[in-house]
Amino acid sequence: MHAFAIDQLGEAGSLHELAMPAMAADRLLVRVRAAGVNPADWKLRDGLFGTPKRPFPIVLGGDFAGVVERVGAQVRDFAPGDRVFGIAPGGSYAEYVSVESSAVLAKIPQRISDAHAAALPTAGLTALAAVEWLELHASESLLVVGATGGVGGYAVQIAKARGVHVIAVARSSNELAARELGAAEIVAYDLVDVVAAVHAKHPGGVDAVVDVVSDDSALKRMAGVLRCPGGRLASTIFAADETWFSEHGLRAANIATQQTPQWSRSGLEDLARLTERKALRVHIAAEVPLADAALALERSKTGRVTGKIVLTI
Ligand SMILES: NC(=O)c1ccc[n+]([C@@H]2O[C@H](COP(=O)([O-])OP(=O)(O)OC[C@H]3O[C@@H](n4cnc5c(N)ncnc54)[C@H](OP(=O)(O)O)[C@@H]3O)[C@@H](O)[C@H]2O)c1
Numbered sequence: 001m002h003a004f005a006i007d008q009l010g011e012a013g014s015l016h017e018l019a020m021p022a023m024a025a026d027r028l029l030v031r032v033r034a035a036g037v038n039p040a041d042w043k044l045r046d047g048l049f050g051t052p053k054r055p056f057p058i059v060l061g062g063d064f065a066g067v068v069e070r071v072g073a074q075v076r077d078f079a080p081g082d083r084v085f086g087i088a089p090g091g092s093y094a095e096y097v098s099v100e101s102s103a104v105l106a107k108i109p110q111r112i113s114d115a116h117a118a119a120l121p122t123a124g125l126t127a128l129a130a131v132e133w134l135e136l137h138a139s140e141s142l143l144v145v146g147a148t149g150g151v152g153g154y155a156v157q158i159a160k161a162r163g164v165h166v167i168a169v170a171r172s173s174n175e176l177a178a179r180e181l182g183a184a185e186i187v188a189y190d191l192v193d194v195v196a197a198v199h200a201k202h203p204g205g206v207d208a209v210v211d212v213v214s215d216d217s218a219l220k221r222m223a224g225v226l227r228c229p230g231g232r233l234a235s236t237i238f239a240a241d242e243t244w245f246s247e248h249g250l251r252a253a254n255i256a257t258q259q260t261p262q263w264s265r266s267g268l269e270d271l272a273r274l275t276e277r278k279a280l281r282v283h284i285a286a287e288v289p290l291a292d293a294a295l296a297l298e299r300s301k302t303g304r305v306t307g308k309i310v311l312t313i
Contacts, residue, residue, distance in 0.1 A: 003094035004293040004311075005057040009047035012294040016057055021090060021098035025072040028099055030084060034118035035092040035290075036063030037309040038150065042297040059091025060293065061311070065108060065117035066097070075101045083108040085117035086268060093293050095313055106268035109276050116275065116282040119308035122257070123150030124271040124280070127210070129260040130234040131158045133253050134208040138163030143198060143225055145169040145189075146212035148177045148306045151236055153283060154271075155210045156181040161279040167206065169194055177283070177306050198225040209233040213303075216241055219252075226250055283307030 005016045023029055041060050043049055052058055065085040068078050078084060078101060086105035088097035099105055104125075108117045130151070136142060142159045146152040147168030156166050160182035168183035175186045187197050198206065205227030214222055216239050226233065229249035233240060238254040245252035257263050262270070274280035285307040288296040296309045 001095040002290065003057075003059045003091070004061070004290055005059045005091070005093070006045055007057050009045070009052070011045075013045060013060055013297070014294070015291055018057065018059070018094070021094075021096055023070065023072060023098055025074040026100055026102070027072045028068050028075055028078050028084070028101055028105075029070040030064065030066040030088075030097050030099065031069045032064045032066040032092060032094060032097055032313045033114040034065045034287075035061045035094075035311040035313060036118040036121065036123075037061070037288075037293075037296050037300050037311060038063060038122045039300055039303075040122065041093075042301045045297065054090065059094050060297070061092035061094075062087045062089070063118055063121040064088050064092035064097055065114040066313075069096070071101075077101055078105075078107070083114070083117075085121060085272075087121050087263075093290060093311060093313075104263055104265065104268060106265045106272060109272050112272065112275055115284055115287055115310045115312070117272075118310050119150075119282045119284060120154075120271050120275070121268060123308065124154045125260075125262045125267045126151045126236055126255060126257040127154035127158050128267055128270060129257050129262040130155055130210045130236065130255050131162070132260075132262065133234055133255060134210070134232050136162055136164050136208055139165065140207040141165040141167065141202065143167045143169060143187075143206050143209045144183070145194070145209065145214060145222065147181065147183060148174045149212060149303075150305070150308050151212045152210065153181055153307060154280065156183050157280050158274065159210075161274060167198065167202075171304075174306055181281070195221055195224045205231055207231060210236075211239075212236045215239050220244065223248060223250055285309050287312050
């Protein structure tokens with residue numbers, strides 16, 4: 001089968017002809033139709049996650065949508081012909097993936113396309129996990145930093161669907177995109193000082209922050225927008241000094257999505273339900289053929305993608 005893989009860390013990656021993935025009694029073989037691109041894909045490729053646990057060649061990616069081709073003898077919940085989406089630990093930039101039936105895997109509702117389903121898993125589950133951790137109630141306020149990217153775009157919509165007042169921090173040229181996601185207010189980070197602007201409009205502080213961008217020192221500044229005591233902040237890039245926040249009357253968490261309850265079939269089913277009832281809209285920034293995955297990864301690496309890039313396979 002064709003797969004986009006690397007033979008060593010740091011290379012751009014290329015199309016490989018690889019053996020079909022191994023099957024087992026508790027596994028499904030899925031013909032992949034679309035693979036979602038996430039920053040984690042180029043971070044793994046570039047060695048930012050250290051030595052990989054898998055042998056080379058390493059197939060990149062994780063998020064996928066496709067059709068079940070075969071199931072092992074012990075598989076009960078899925079059958080050949082089912083459309084499924086999820087996360088393939090062995091990489092998804094490939095014509096086929098083999099996944100355990102207990103993996104992060106769910107059926108795709110009829111009205112959701114393969115590209116849209118493939119754009120959901122990692123970013124959607126991270127947004128869901130962050131919003132859950134923040135325990136947001138209707139009429140509370142949430143500031144989303146990085147609001148028009150993958151995680152941020154879903155976080156804005158999931159919070160909005162819960163009746164939360166969402167303030168999006170986005171580039172000024174993305175104001176319309178942020179409004180379309182459901183943000184009630186936009187703060188253009190390229191035009192104003194975010195902390196000063198939010199503080200001026202919300203002198204009592206906002207209830208919560210999801211931040212997918214700021215480093216440790218920027219987050220400590222960002223803490224200035226939170227109501228104190230009781231404000232809470234979720235970082236997706238492991239930049240929150242949780243002890244420092246707690247010493248300042250705040251709560252902070254570094255969201256490791258793979259260790260949350262949302263990293264599961266039920267998390268995916270939540271995303272599918274939200275998408276079906278149009279509370280969650282998937283914005284596809286680009287659909288790129290598998291052969292051009294290196295270009296898609298370079299675009300992701302700019303950190304300037306509005307919505308999600310999806311590979312078509
Ligand atoms: N911890 C976990 O389990 C986990 C899970 C998923 C993702 N992540 C990480 O979370 C991060 C975000 O992921 P993603 O998929 O959302 O990435 P993404 O799709 O590339 O989105 C990043 C967003 O950040 C915005 N941005 C860049 N600089 C900014 C700034 N100074 N202020 C405000 N916004 C800014 C960009 O918007 P503009 O175009 O407007 O600049 C872009 O929309 C990545 O580092 C990813 O690896 C972690």
